[in-house]
Amino acid sequence: MTTASAVKTNSVEEQAKKARKAAKTLSILTTKEKNEALHTVADALEAGYESILSANLTDLKNGEDKGFGAAFMDRLSLTKERIFDFAAGLRQVAGLPDPIGDVMSGWTLDNGLKVEEVRVPLGVIGMIYEARPNVTADAAGLALKSGNAIVLKGGSSALNSNQAIIEIMHHALEKTKIPKDAVQFIATADREATKQLFTMKEHIDVLIPRGGASLIKAVVENATVPVLETGVGNCHIYVDKEADAEKAINILINAKTDRPAVCNAAETLIIHEEWLNKHKNLLADCLKKHGITVHGDESAAAALPDVVPAGESDWANEYLSLDLAVKIVASLEQAMEHIDRYGTKHSESIITENRETAKKFMQLADAAALYHNASTRFTDGGALGFGAEIGISTQKLHARGPMGLPALTTRKYLMSGDGQTR
Known part of the structure; x- marks a missing residue:
């Protein structure tokens, strides 16, 4: 007797096989053909937004019934504007240079053999993600433009939203040169289907997890397929003793309050004690005005009102809310020690008018994105001109930071000779 899980597992493998076959067709399409397809999909998403x-x-109602928190519900929620934004993201991706076929380097050996290092698609990407339905369109668009097929496994909380997006995308792709099988969506909440993706090395070339720490850890620790690891964002802002007060406040408020539930929002504020002594009233008024709850160390509690005593988890975790951990230090070195211990290698920012201090911070901080006098909210593919991003890599191999089109390619060495032997 065949179990339901076995049926679903077999279905996942069939979807991966279809993606593998479609990837062959997709890999040889012209840039024009891929761009036209992305525009067709973008138009269809806007037309079908209702x-x-x-x-x-339906997903939001289910989320309310299950008691999901405000941050999670924000990531799950769609509006007409958000749908049009990810459609615009597809058009932006279409307008970006196509990396496929780029000659990265080339040379001729002494024997006359010509060598070229050329960008090619990865093949089939497996994408496992939570909550955010916009990832469905963003990831598919980047995969298709870079010549890759993609197998998507979204979280059960956004199942209805994702299915609606995929249905529109498939209808649109039928009018283009890209086979609709190049975009596969695993429409089940069965965890066994997700685990199946972890081990399908013969069909999936790379896995990209995007979501909370537990999801990413599960993929990294259990997958036999190579993983492009994205990471959570415990992002810090360090206000140096030579920071301009107005810049520091404006950057902090943007990084903390613009969208608290995203991974590039600031979670910890580190302040040099000299700056705090001069500007504590300004800072306190600003935090109160924006409804920010401070979780601070003893020095923060002595200088600022209504501070919640900070524990170990306050320094280590993402709040994804209007909560902020505040640490007071006596030097740049102490700030760096704190970041080294608790940072997630995502995004870190220093606010200072001293260029030498900023340079030292940039040299020593270990993160995918570093800022001087700017908000961490810019760690985003769209904000940096990549178009939609497939995720933000916090690892060091292959890709790091917001992953746009080049991160979804690998390389081939093409040799051309005239009878050379060795």
């Missing part, structure tokens, strides 16, 4: 919103309402 059906996506209807499906999203």
Whole structure:
């Protein structure tokens, strides 16, 4: 007797096989053909936004019934504006240079053999993600432009929204040169289906997990397929003793309050004690005005009102809310020690008018994105001009930071000779 899990597992493998076959066709399409397809999909998503919103309402209602928190519900929620934004992201990706076929380097050996190092697609990407339905369109668009097929496994919380998006994308792709099988969506909440992706090395070339720490850890520790690891964002802002007060406040408020539930929002504020002594009233008024709850060390509690005593978890975890950990230090070195211990290698920012201090911070801080006098909210593919991003890599191999089109390629060495032997 065949179990339901076995049926679903077999279905996942069939989807991966279809993606592998479609990847062959996709890999040889022209840039024009891929761009036209992305524009067609973008137009279709805008035209079908009402059906996506209807499906999203079902997911939101289910989320309310399950008691999901405000940060999670924000990531799950779609609006007409958000749908049009990810459609615009697809058009932006279409307008970016196509990396496929780029000659990265080339030379001729002494024997006359010509060598070229050329960008090619990865092949089939497996994408495992939580909550955010926009990832469905963003990831598919980047994969298709870079010549890759993709197998998507979204979280069960956004199942209806994702299915509505995929249905529109498939109908649109039928009018293009890209086979619709190049975008596969695993429409089940069965965890066994997700685990199946972890080990399908013969069909999946790379896995990209995008979500909370537990999801990423599960993929990294259990997958036999190579993993492009994205990471959580315990991002810090360090206000140096020579920081301009207005810049520091404006950057902090943007990084903390613009969208608290995203991974590039600031979670910890580190302040030099000299700066705090001069500007504590300004800082306190600003934090209160924006409804920010401070979780601070003893020095922060002595200088600022209504401080919640900070424990170990306050320094280590993402709040994804209007909560902020505050640490007071006596030097740049102490700030760096704190970041080294608790940072997640995502994004870190220093606010200072001293260029030498900023240079030292940039040299020593170990993160994918570093800022001087700017908000961490810019660690985003769209903000940096990559178009939509497939994730933000916090690892050091292959890709780091926001992953755009070049991160979804590998390379081939093409040799051309005239009878050379060795």
